[in-house]
Amino acid sequence: MTADAARVFAEYAASARFEELADDVVERVRLCILDTLACAIAGSSTVEAAAVHRLVAGWAGTPQATVVVHGDRVPAYAAVFANASMVHQHDFDDTHDTAVCHPTSATLTAGLAAAELRGGVSGRELLTAVAVGNDLVARLALSVRGTLWDYPWVRAPVMGIFGAALSAGMVLGLDADGLTEALGLALPQAAGTLQCLRSETSSVRSLRDGLAYKDGMLAALMAAEGLRGDSGTFDGEYGLFNAYMRGEYDRDTVVDALGERSEAVNVSLKPWPSCRHTHGTLTALLDAREGVSPDEIEEIVIHVGDGNARICTPVGDVYQGRMAYLCNLPWVVAAAAAYGAVPLWAFDERGFHDPAIRDAYGRVRVEHDPEQNRHGTIEPGHVVLRLRGGETREEKADRALGHNERPMTRELVRKKARLCAESAATSFDVERLAEAALALDDLVDAGELASLAVAAA
Numbered sequence: 001m002t003a004d005a006a007r008v009f010a011e012y013a014a015s016a017r018f019e020e021l022a023d024d025v026v027e028r029v030r031l032c033i034l035d036t037l038a039c040a041i042a043g044s045s046t047v048e049a050a051a052v053h054r055l056v057a058g059w060a061g062t063p064q065a066t067v068v069v070h071g072d073r074v075p076a077y078a079a080v081f082a083n084a085s086m087v088h089q090h091d092f093d094d095t096h097d098t099a100v101c102h103p104t105s106a107t108l109t110a111g112l113a114a115a116e117l118r119g120g121v122s123g124r125e126l127l128t129a130v131a132v133g134n135d136l137v138a139r140l141a142l143s144v145r146g147t148l149w150d151y152p153w154v155r156a157p158v159m160g161i162f163g164a165a166l167s168a169g170m171v172l173g174l175d176a177d178g179l180t181e182a183l184g185l186a187l188p189q190a191a192g193t194l195q196c197l198r199s200e201t202s203s204v205r206s207l208r209d210g211l212a213y214k215d216g217m218l219a220a221l222m223a224a225e226g227l228r229g230d231s232g233t234f235d236g237e238y239g240l241f242n243a244y245m246r247g248e249y250d251r252d253t254v255v256d257a258l259g260e261r262s263e264a265v266n267v268s269l270k271p272w273p274s275c276r277h278t279h280g281t282l283t284a285l286l287d288a289r290e291g292v293s294p295d296e297i298e299e300i301v302i303h304v305g306d307g308n309a310r311i312c313t314p315v316g317d318v319y320q321g322r323m324a325y326l327c328n329l330p331w332v333v334a335a336a337a338a339y340g341a342v343p344l345w346a347f348d349e350r351g352f353h354d355p356a357i358r359d360a361y362g363r364v365r366v367e368h369d370p371e372q373n374r375h376g377t378i379e380p381g382h383v384v385l386r387l388r389g390g391e392t393r394e395e396k397a398d399r400a401l402g403h404n405e406r407p408m409t410r411e412l413v414r415k416k417a418r419l420c421a422e423s424a425a426t427s428f429d430v431e432r433l434a435e436a437a438l439a440l441d442d443l444v445d446a447g448e449l450a451s452l453a454v455a456a457a
Helices: 005-015 023-043 047-059 076-087 103-118 123-142 155-171 176-189 204-224 240-244 251-255 276-289 329-339 355-361 370-375 410-422 431-438 447-452
Strands: 297-304 364-368 381-387 392-397
Touching: 005 123, 005 155, 005 176, 005 251, 023 076, 023 103, 023 123, 023 410, 023 431, 047 076, 047 204, 076 103, 076 204, 103 123, 103 155, 103 204, 103 447, 123 155, 123 251, 155 176, 155 204, 155 240, 176 204, 276 297, 276 329, 276 381, 276 392, 297 329, 297 370, 329 355, 329 364, 410 431, 431 447
Parallel strands: 297 364
Antiparallel strands: 297 381, 381 392
């Protein structure tokens, strides 16, 4: 009888060792860890993240793990809720461009809380747990046939909860049996529908990672106490894929070549604070805009496929809140055209009324182009700039900046971390945190990373 894919992956995870990770996987995970903490730092200043912090601080409880930026010591479950809720506030967190998921927000927030709870966990152990957890999240999402829009579920939380449970379980020292139970205990807690993308005033989209990954942490803690999870977690009659994805998945994608290849190396980092669907277009736009002032641009033509056509809705005159514009392609393009980058404030009320962005927005024209569908959900970019002097500039970006084929360098990730620190809820020195994250495998105690992610006094 074939073992459930959850059991197969649990056996691999229980035996995984840092020394067996490929060098490129280790480097990508280091960058993802720094990047995720940076996103949480930036997210700490939002109204939604502040509300979750007040809830968690009010609960109090046994001081097991750290709420980053703020420094509260709370139960591990609550710390994951607060920290993961901060990460996605600006939709700035890493993404697997083909699988369409956000792996490290799940695996790091749960794994780091577990490291603090257990104590004495090395940086190498945490890095290994994040790497293996990221591989699982990406494989689960990759195995689903069709595009993001073919199912009602958001892949990030639905798949990410299993990465959170696995990463936390590995750090807690669970064996293959324990990890299998943790995954089985995550199954009945998996949730998250695409309705959050259709509810402009809802807080759910910004908080969905916290809502999911706290329960991944809970699943690992329950397994550590000897509780049993559902069998057939992934392949069962009512397991993940049959219940959520109509059974339309490729099991081999989940379990083939474990330890020989890792999808963790294919996780993309985001250079701009907007949904990843916009980044191919942004890459092409900024390539075309190089050396061009905003006043020289007469028209910006963006070519979109079926998926990106969904995020080209009119902005209107009434501010709807930050999340309504982070995934609005013409608005993001306008911000980049106006400023040569995408500032975090472009999505708050100041940005909404900014004359330069408004002016650029009026010059954006959308053209539907079926050729843009060739990568599935995350589309390539194709932009034509028409300049006032009569010159036309056309650029295509098959893959967006941050993809494995066009990766962000260490310096670009550090620069992003500094930018995020400028938007923190309080004064923050990000340099020491960056040094520690980029040398995580040398840390004797991974819990030090959480201490360094607390704002300066």
